[in-house]
Amino acid sequence: MRKLLKSLAALVLAVVLSLPAIAAADESKSTLDQILERGTLRVGTTGDYPPYSELDTATNTYKGYEIDVANQLAADLGVKVEFVPTTWETLAAGIQAGKYDVAASGITLTLERLKSIGFSAPYLDSPLVPLVQSKDGAKYAVWRDLDKEGVRIAVQSGTSAEESAKKNFTKAEIVPIVAPALDYQELLAGKVDAAITDTVFIKKALAQYADKLVAVDPTHAIEGQPNAMMTVRDDFVWRNWLDTWVATRTQSGFFDALFTKWIAGS
Secondary structure, three states: OHHHHHHHHHHHHHHHHHHHHHHHHHHOOOHHHHHHHHOEEEEEEOOEEOOOEEEEOOOOEEEOHHHHHHHHHHHHHOOEEEEEEOOHHHHHHHHHOOOOOEEOOOOEOOOOHHHOOEEOOOOEEOOEEEEEEHHHHHHOOOHHHHOOOOOEEEEEOOOHHHHHHHHHOOOOEEEEEOOOOOHHHHHHOOOOOEEEEEHHHHHHHHHHOOOOEEEOOOOOOOEOOEEOOEEOOOOHHHHHHHHHHHHHHHHOOHHHHHHHHHHHOO
């Protein structure tokens, strides 16, 4: 009997000692609950990547495909939206530090990024392709032709294009370009032989410099680029709500309308 009582006492003591931990766990709220209680959705964005996210310095306001995504997301949550300036190099760090709830700026979901950070379901694909000067277009039939010693390829620092270029080009020199400088501007200046960027962003450059720049075999991309919102990795309540929102808005034609507004017509 004494042994039984001791065992029961030990069990009760273990339960009592575990209560603070259980209470602490209950106090930990999902990002979804925090957003609803705060009444504000905080969105990290770079403001340097049209047509996804562009800062109007005159009015200090943002516009673009991803800005419309964030505004609609906040509206469907029933909260206000707050845009938080960030950079490509610090996107994930801002999420991990709790500076914003999601990051939306034309961000690519990659397997490497998924090791340390979360993403919503993707809602747009903008594959990577190389740009070269028009006078050099005949030199490169496919993107693999650029992978030669002596070839310098510009990529935007901190982006998935940099990650992809380092993986797919082992002989060419990869040159990271830090914003506000742009990869294709370095190409126009003759500082590099090519620039790697996505097919959506590239539309503006090709339209503006149609006589100077050309895409290398644009129908065969280096790799796909599924775009999504970056967010916390292990908050499954928030991730489930966010993924369901993407699915619902996809079915409603919301993303198709954004594509027409910001990309197809650009």
